[in-house]
Amino acid sequence: MKNVTFRIGGVHPHDSKLSRDCAIETLPLPQTVYVSMAQHLGAPATPVVAVGDKVKVGQVLAEPAGFISAFVHSPASGTVKSIAPRADIAGKMVTHIEIAVEGDEWAEGIDLSDTLVTEIPADRAAVLEKIKKNGVVGLGGATFPTHVKLNPAPGSKAECLIINGAECEPYLTSDYRIMLERTKEIIVGAAIMQSVLGGCPCVLAIEENKPEAIQAMQKALGELPYTNIRVQQLKKRYPQGGEKQLIDAVMRRQVKSGGLPISVGAVVQNMATALAVYEAVQKNKPLITNTLTVTGDCLPLEKQHNYLFRIGIPLSAIADYAGGVPEGAAKIISGGPMMGKAISNMDAATVKGSSSILYLSYDATKRGETSACIRCGRCSDACPMGLEPFLLNRLTKAGDMEGLEKNAVQDCIECGCCLYSCPANIPLLDRIRQSKVQVMGIMRARAAAAKAAAEAAKAAKQ
Amino acid sequence: MKKYIVSPNPHIHAAVSTRSLMLDVIIALIPALLVSVLFYGLSELLILALSVACCVLLEWAITKWMLKRPSTIGDLSAVVTGLLLAMNLPATTPWYVVVVGAVVAIGVAKMSFGGIGQNPFNPAITGRVFLLISFPAQMTDWTVPQGFLSIPSCLSGVDTVSGATLLGKYAEGGVEAIAGTDYLQTLFFNIGGSAGELSAIALLLGFGYLLVRRVIKPWTTLSIFGSVALVSLIFWLIDPTRFTDPLFNLLTGGLILGACFMATDYVTSPMSTAGQVIYGAGIGLIVMMIRYFGSYPEGVSFAILIMNMVVPLLNNAFHQKKYGRN
Structure with missing residues (x-):
């Protein structure tokens, strides 16, 4: 099979998939879960339960508070203890519903059997409704509500559904494990999304460092009745799993700056999302579980794990169950080492998008001392958006907002390739991130002003 | 409670540093250095050591007493400048000329602009060109010290065999003067000229190492070779009795040393691929114009210095191809 990859930039960090052979274990229920109202992109959900209510597993706890928002369900059965602000992994206060766990009683209508349901419902609207009602969001990182993405605006047409199995971040193995262990369910989930999108071709895109997953997918495809689904092997390269990069790799098309993937006919969904779609549509099971990797360079192999966890379990509970924070850990990260977020609060609860607890040693994560730029151009070679980080850094220091916009700072996807590859350890992404926020603010303000002016002109005419 | 680091992504690094890149350049120079020391003997070794010592010491002194900031000699860029300067000198260069070259290279061309990353001109080449203009006799004394472990001529100045470079012979006597040149020999062992130019093969070996290690990209170098070949091919086809052929021009003088190690200097070369191609071309x-029509027999140093001046313009004019913006 021909390997493909994206055409601009990229880096090759060592993949360090230490936990790749750890089969998924089911994490036991804790005594208390904390369910965040802001675990999806968009407006935080609105609680529909009250303190003192008895809830069952899978029962709706909160409803979407806007078009881009999502349902939130209870991951456990028990009593609602509080609905109050609580610190997330970065210390930001977010409304959480605290539930004291009592037993494990599931809501009615959820199919808990292991039977594979391969027949795809024909009613598109009903399927979309099920995906929405079961709180499915993208699990590749952005947690964008899936039903919105699967329902393109009129006039745009999906030409290719890409299921993202790149898992290009070093260390992470949760997608790899579900590809091996939940293969057929993922394919059914992909077929459901394919049918919702009107039957466009579907590509299961997997990096070459996961040959077992590629084989498993190919074998399962042969045993299932679906057509127009194929596996595409990708070269190992970071950030292949970035939506824009994956579209370029698979379709040889590039999304215009500020545009959506659907503008080039692409819809990208993660492997874990496909599994969640399967469970939502075929089993009527809401998104209350996900898979998470506990790994790190300073963690002995026997302490590495892939867990099936109930969303809402505090990170510290998972860490304790896995044997505690290792001695050599200097940094704890939620997500991968390239794009993940450093955890400042281990008491924070897991959310739908939690994918890992990554322990890095000081040696693995230390930043070298910053020295002068030697104009080697490694940052611009590495940038998958074709930007020139050295230039953006210089413009940021000069406060040149116009120059920053002209040089497309707003296109930055914050993948970290520039800082990763800088031999002078210049904090490129740190500065670019700041100026990106400023420039995007200026662009929004300008757009709003233009809109207001147009409306004023229209009103004056009348 | 134990404290953990909290900082933004990325959380890992490619473990490449200015120092590791410069170390790779030094490793890449080893074949050519070995050949020149084996051929020219102890005197060449002393010139190399003197040049490196002067460059490093000077940079250290300037950062400590003039700029009053942390020393940058640990990045090894001064070592690279010292090696390249010595390689661009004849093996007979007197010690005081080497010292003056180092002062100009590090003191004037590099540190007066603010040190590494700030200099518009290649330091080693600036040093060499200054010496070429200031000490024309010493800088074109292409004599070969005798014997393997000859008494360093920079100390004694005796017992040497005189020689002229092929380009020098051509500049003096035209095409007839270089008739019968064995190209295969010049590829391996090109006697006469700066010490570092001795073996094209050794230099290309180092260049290959830099490419494999991804320290540099090949575009500048290939563009220089292509442009020299093309320009000399055109002139040679017009009048082969007056102009030298492309192969002669590729294999002689400081072209390979300059194209592989000097023109590819990060700081003084363009950052975009298109810029590098134009810069090389x-x-x-310019090299061919100087060789064919100039008063100097060789012009690689001048050509690189002149094109160094164009680099800011090239960096402004050419940018990387952006995603989704074409």
């Missing part, structure tokens, strides 16, 4: 064109 310009160098090749």
Whole structure:
């Protein structure tokens, strides 16, 4: 099979998939879960339960508070203890519903059997409704509500559904494990999304460092009745799993700056999302579980794990169950080492998008001392958006907002390739991130002003 | 409670540093250095050591007493400048000329602009060109010290065999003067000229190492070779009795040393691929104009210095191809 990859930039960090052979274990229920109202992109959900209510597993706890928002369900059965602000992994206060766990009683209508349901419902609207009602969001990182993405605006047409199995971040193995262990369910989930999108071709895109997953997918495809689904092997390269990069790799098309993937006919969904779609549509099971990797360079192999966890379990509970924070850990990260977020609060609860607890040693994560730029151009070679980080850094220091916009700072996807590859350890992404926020603010303000002016002109005419 | 680091992504690094890149350049120079020391003997070793010592010491002194900031000699860029300067000198260069070259290279061309990353001109080449203009006799004394472990001529100045470079012979006597040149020999062992130019093969070996290690990209170098070949091919086809052929021009003088190690200097070369190609083409064109029509027999150093001046313009004019913006 021909390997493909994206055409601009990229880096090759060592993949360090230490936990790749750890089969998924089911994490036991804790005594208390904390369910965040802001675990999806968009407006935080609105609680529909009250303190003192008895809830069952899978029962709706909160409803979407806007078009881009999502349902939130209870991951456990028990009593609602509080609905109050609580610190997330970065210390930001977010409304959480605290539930004291009592037993494990599931809501009615959820199919808990292991039977594979391969027949795809024909009613598109009903399927979309099920995906929405079961709180499915993208699990590749952005947690964008899936039903919105699967329902393109009129006039745009999906030409290719890409299921993202790149898992290009070093260390992470949760997608790899579900590809091996939940293969057929993922394919059914992909077929459901394919049918919702009107039957466009579907590509299961997997990096070459996961040959077992590629084989498993190919074998399962042969045993299932679906057509127009194929596996595409990708070269190992970071950030292949970035939506824009994956579209370029698979379709040889590039999304215009500020545009959506659907503008080039692409819809990208993660492997874990496909599994969640399967469970939502075929089993009527809401998104209350996900898979998470506990790994790190300073963690002995026997302490590495892939867990099936109930969303809402505090990170510290998972860490304790896995044997505690290792001695050599200097940094704890939620997500991968390239794009993940450093955890400042281990008491924070897991959310739908939690994918890992990554322990890095000081040696693995230390930043070298910053020295002068030697104009080697490694940052611009590495940038998958074709930007020139050295230039953006210089413009940021000069406060040149116009120059920053002209040089497309707003296109930055914050993948970290520039800082990763800088031999002078210049904090490129740190500065670019700041100026990106400023420039995007200026662009929004300008757009709003233009809109207001147009409306004023229209009103004056009348 | 134990404290953990909290900082933004990325959380890992490619473990490449200015120092590791410069170390790779030094490793890449080893074949050519070995050949020149084996051939020219102890005197060449002393010139190399003197040049490196002067460059490093000077940079250290300037950062400590003049700029009053942390020393940058640990990044090894001064070592690279010292090696390249010595390689661009004849093996007979007197010690005081080497010292003056180092002062100009590090003191004037590099540190007066603010140190590494700030200099518009290649330091080693600036040093060499200053010496070429200031000490024309010493800088074109292409004599070969005798014997393997000859008494360093920079100390004694005796017992040497005189020689002229092929380009020098051509500049003096035209095409007839270089008739019968064995190209295969020049590829391996090109006697006469700066110490570092001795073996094209050794230099290309180092260049290959830099490419494999991804320290540099090949575009500047290939563009220089292509441009020299093309320009000399055109002239040679017009009048082969007056102009030298492309192969002669590729294999002689400081072209390979300059194209592989000097023109590819990060700081003084363009950052975009298109910029590098134009930069290289310009160098090749100027080299050939000097060799065919100039008063100096060789012009690689001048060509690189002249094109160094164009680099800011090239960086402004050419940018990387952006995603989704074409």
